[in-house]
Amino acid sequence: MKSCITISLVEEARGGPFVLWDGLEKSIAFAAELGYDAVEIFAADFAGGPESIDAAALKSMLDNAGLKCAAFGTGAGWVKHKLQLADPDAGRRSTARDFVRTIIDFAGQFGASAIIGSMQGPSGHTGDLETARGYLCEALQDGGAHAVQYGVPLIYEPLNRYETRQCCTVAQGVSMLESLATDNVRLLCDLFHMNIEESSIADALITGGKHVGHIHFVDSNRRPVGLGHMQFGPIIAALRKIGYDGYLCAEAFPFPDPHEAARQTMRAYRYWTGT
Template identity: 35%
Template sequence: MGGSTLTPGFEGMGWPLAFVLSWQPTRFEAAAAVHDLERTLERLRALGYAGVELAVRDPAMVPVPRLRSLLERYALRIPAIGTGQAWVEEGLSLTHPDAVVRRAALARLEAHLELAAEWGSLVIIGLIRGRLMAGVDRGRALAWLGEAIAHLADRAAAYPVRLALEPLNRYETDLLNTVEETLALIERVGRSHVGVLLDTFHANIEEASLEKAIARAGDRLFHVHIADSNRWAPGWGHLDFESVLKALREAGYGGWLSAEVLPQPSLEEAMAQVARWARIALNRSPV
C-alpha cells in the first residue's frame, strides 16, 4: 500500500488523529476546501495522520471509487462524515417550518448514511439540525429533531453506522448548545448507536467545564473535534489541552481526535501545527 513507507501515525500514542476537510467549496470556515485532494492526503499521511474527516454537502458529488483508491494508497481512514454544509449552502434543516425542506434534509442525511457505510464512518448531526425559525417554538423543533434522529438511527442500524450529535455554540444555533441538552435528546430517542460529538471550540464557549462535560458524556462520547479557543490549531490559543486529554482518558474515550480548525495562517501550516501539537500532547497523556 502506498502509505506504508510514509511517516508513522499517532495510534501508538493513544487516539488516532484526523483532519477535517471539505469535499467542495464552502462558506463554512473551519473546513478547508481541497483543490488537490491527492496531494493533501499524501501530506496528511506524511505528517502522521491516520484519517481524514470529510465535510460533504451532497454525497452524490463524491466519486467513491476514486476516493477509495486514494485512501488505500495513503493508508487513511474516514472516521466521520460531516453534513452541515447542506444547511450552510442550501438551507436544508431537520427543524425547518416547511415540511418539504425537512423531508429534503432527511433524504440528504439518508444519502450520507449510505456514503458513511462505505468506510464505517460516523455521521455527524451538527448544523443540519437548523435553528429556531419564525412560527416554530422550541418544543416543536426538538420534537421534529427527535423524530428525525430516531428515523435516521433506525436506517443507520442496518448498515451499521453510528450517529453523533454535536452540541454547537449559541452563535451558530439555539438548539442543543450543551452536552446536557444533547444527552437529553439522545435519551428521548432511545437508540444505543446515537451519541455525542464534543468539539472543544464549542464546548469552551458553552460549558462551565470541558472536563465535566466530557465526564458527563461518558460512554455516549462517540467522537471529538479538537480546536483551540480561537478555532485555530491546538497550541495557538489558550485552551488547557493537557486537562482535556486527561478527562478523555479518565472517561475511557477510545475514539478519534479530529482537528476541525480554521485553515490559518494556511491549510498547510494548520495541518503541520496539529501534528506538532499531537506529538507533544499525546506523548504527555498516554491512553
C-alpha cells in the same frame, strides 16, 4: 486516541473552520505524509450529482495513503441547499432527512459516520423551540436507525448559542440522546463550542461519558491546538478517564495556512497523547 483532519470540498464554505482545501487527492496525500490516521470530509453532494465524490476513487486514495475515513459532514445540506432537520415545513424536513440518509449510506461504505451539525436548526431566536427539538429528535431517531445497518452510529454535534437554540451543552445533548428510541446516536464534542458553553470542558466530557463518539480537536479561538488559551491537560485526562479511543479531529481555521495548521495540529496531538 487517533488523529484526524478535516478536508472541505464545499466552495461556499471557504473561509470556514476546515483545515485542508486542495481537493481529495492532494489533501489525503498530505495528511498521510504528516502521519494522520484518518480524514473527515465535508463534501457537497453524495447523490450522484456533478459535485459527488467517486466512492471507488476515494477508496483507492485512502488505501494508497493508508488512511481511514472517520466521518462525513452533512453541513452542505444547509450551506448549499438551506435544508434543516427542524424546518417548519414537513416537505422540507423530509427532504433534509433524505439528504442525511444519502450521506449515511455513502459513509457506511467506509465504516464512517455522518455528522449532524449545522443541519440541526434553528439558528434564529424565534419560533417554538420545543417543536423544533421534537423535529430534531425525529430526524436523529431516523438517521440513527438507518445507520445501524453499517455498524456505525450517527453523530450529533451540540453547537454554541450563536449557531443554534437546540442543544448547546454536552449535558443537553446527553439528555436528548437518552430520550431517543434508538441508542445508535453519539455526541460530537467540539472543543471550540464547549469553550463558549461549558463551565468546565473536562467535567462536561465526563458527563458525556459513553455518549462521546467524536472530538473536534481545536483551540479556544478556533485556530489549531496550541494557538489559543485552552488548557488541554485536563481535557486529555477526562477523555482517558471515560475510555475514549476515537478520533481527535482538527476542525480549525487553516491558520496561518492549511499546511502549517495541519503540521501544528499534529505536533499538538503527539505532545498531548504522548505518541
